Amino acid sequence: MPLPSPRRALIAGGSMAGLIAAHLLLRRGWDVQVFERVEAPLTSRGAGIVTHPALWRALEACGLDPTRDLGVAVRIRRVFGRDGRLLGERECPQVFTAWDRLFRLLRDAFPDARYHAGQAVEEVAQDADRVRARINGETVEAALLVGADGIRSTVRGLLLPEAQPRYAGYVGWRGLIAEAALPPAVHADLFEGMCFCLPPGEQMVGYPVAGPDNDLRPGHRRYNTVWYRPADEASELPALLTDETGRQHEGSIPPPLIARATVAAMREAAERLLAPQFATLVRLTPQPFLQPIYDLESPRMALGRVALIGDAAFVARPHVGAGVTKAAEDAEALAAALDAAGGDVPAALARFEAARLPRNRRVIERARELGRCIAAAGRPADETVREPSVLMRDIAVVDFLDAA
Numbered sequence: 441m442p443l444p445s446p447r448r449a450l451i452a453g454g455s456m457a458g459l460i461a462a463h464l465l466l467r468r469g470w471d472v473q474v475f476e477r478v479e480a481p482l483t484s485r486g487a488g489i490v491t492h493p494a495l496w497r498a499l500e501a502c503g504l505d506p507t508r509d510l511g512v513a514v515r516i517r518r519v520f521g522r523d524g525r526l527l528g529e530r531e532c533p534q535v536f537t538a539w540d541r542l543f544r545l546l547r548d549a550f551p552d553a554r555y556h557a558g559q560a561v562e563e564v565a566q567d568a569d570r571v572r573a574r575i576n577g578e579t580v581e582a583a584l585l586v587g588a589d590g591i592r593s594t595v596r597g598l599l600l601p602e603a604q605p606r607y608a609g610y611v612g613w614r615g616l617i618a619e620a621a622l623p624p625a626v627h628a629d630l631f632e633g634m635c636f637c638l639p640p641g642e643q644m645v646g647y648p649v650a651g652p653d654n655d656l657r658p659g660h661r662r663y664n665t666v667w668y669r670p671a672d673e674a675s676e677l678p679a680l681l682t683d684e685t686g687r688q689h690e691g692s693i694p695p696p697l698i699a700r701a702t703v704a705a706m707r708e709a710a711e712r713l714l715a716p717q718f719a720t721l722v723r724l725t726p727q728p729f730l731q732p733i734y735d736l737e738s739p740r741m742a743l744g745r746v747a748l749i750g751d752a753a754f755v756a757r758p759h760v761g762a763g764v765t766k767a768a769e770d771a772e773a774l775a776a777a778l779d780a781a782g783g784d785v786p787a788a789l790a791r792f793e794a795a796r797l798p799r800n801r802r803v804i805e806r807a808r809e810l811g812r813c814i815a816a817a818g819r820p821a822d823e824t825v826r827e828p829s830v831l832m833r834d835i836a837v838v839d840f841l842d843a844a
């Protein structure tokens with residue numbers, strides 16, 4: 441069989457990591473084909489995304505303009521006590537975007553002919569000259585395969601079966617509330633920034649994001665909340681993931697299927713445990729969604745002609761707010777290494793791995809440290825991490841990487 445073009449790349453996964461890598465390779469003259477398992481457009485799968493300068497730079501490198509309406513710019517952070525009193529405030533300018541907004545920015549600018557929705561990578565094989573992937577039953581060959589297929593990556597599962605997500609011992613209850621639904625007093629306290637509340641062993645965080653269709657007009661935006669609560673893996677998590685019909689879901693549960701009693705118990709706990717501002721938000725959340733928190737550390741990111749990027753390689757707990765930024769940095773490092781290696785794909789991938797493994801490990805470790813503000817698996821919460829000034833300084837801030 442003739443060799444595939446030396447600049448043909450297959451990308452498994454058409455979400456954040458896959459699309460950023462696809463843009464960067466396409467701009468360098470690669471023949472890129474993206475295969476996304478899900479048929480329907482990947483919108484509304486996440487809520488708020490904290491952005492960092494590295495993400496903005498990566499979007500610019502994709503030829504996109506992140507300065508145009510990327511999200512809601514905020515200036516401050518606040519922590520509220522159980523009684524609603526302000527416990528601390530700190531300046532921290534940041535832009536909060538929405539998952540849908542970022543996805544649309546990346547997807548709309550990428551050629552449809554190169555994006556294959558409803559196509560799953562099922563098998564991977566390689567030799568010295570090429571990599572072969574079976575996609576919806578057909579074999580496709582290329583010089584490079586990028587596994588950008590997320591936390592449950594098929595590509596990683598085939599090549600590094602030992603690298604498995606690890607449950608953190610707690611879940612995040614997420615919610616999105618229309619700005620117009622917020623009572624004025626709650627709006628005044630919370631809407632200007634990233635705000636926290638710290639019930640014993642737990643953490644609530646919220647911040648403003650764009651409204652539907654990236655609506656940034658005051659009054660049309662939304663407030664995004666994530667309430668982290670311990671849930672023991674053996675005795676509590678299975679019940680949370682069991683739907684109304686009694687079926688237990690693995691790893692995550694579609695929001696409309698969460699059992700009514702589970703949502704009612706969470707809402708009842710909100711009234712007892714949260715600052716009144718946040719309890720109001722939980723009451724107003726039309727459809728809460730439940731996300732068990734995992735992390736994942738792969739021992740490798742390069743295996744011959746196969747690279748792993750984004751959540752397929754490393755998943756950080758959300759406290760660093762850096763999942764998409766990390767995915768973007770992986771994609772940029774991959775593109776730069778391919779540039780530098782002059783057509784030698786395995787050499788490029790080795791260089792990419794050397795650049796990214798240590799930094800990604802640092803992100804995972806940092807997210808675990810910050811996660812100690814939540815109790816888990818019989819371990820009490822670490823009160824030093826929960827101190828309001830520390831919390832406001834460290835959550836979703838990536839300055840620690842500059843010192844790495």
Ligand SMILES: Cc1cc2nc3c(=O)[nH]c(=O)nc-3n(C[C@H](O)[C@H](O)[C@H](O)COP(=O)(O)OP(=O)(O)OC[C@H]3O[C@@H](n4cnc5c(N)ncnc54)[C@H](O)[C@@H]3O)c2cc1C
Pocket residue numbers: 452453454455456457458475476477478482486488489490491559560561562588589590591592593594595612614666731749750751752758761762763764765766767
């Ligand atoms: C509660 C919470 C809050 C978060 N907050 C932030 C934040 O503030 N900032 C931030 O940057 N990040 C945040 N994240 C993390 C962020 O959402 C992820 O890091 C990011 O979406 C990872 O992108 P990805 O493309 O690597 O993976 P994914 O977005 O998971 O995409 C993987 C894609 O691969 C597809 N796929 C799977 N298997 C196959 C296959 N075999 N073949 C083809 N396609 C396949 C999937 O359908 C999916 O579309 C948060 C996460 C959580 C849980």
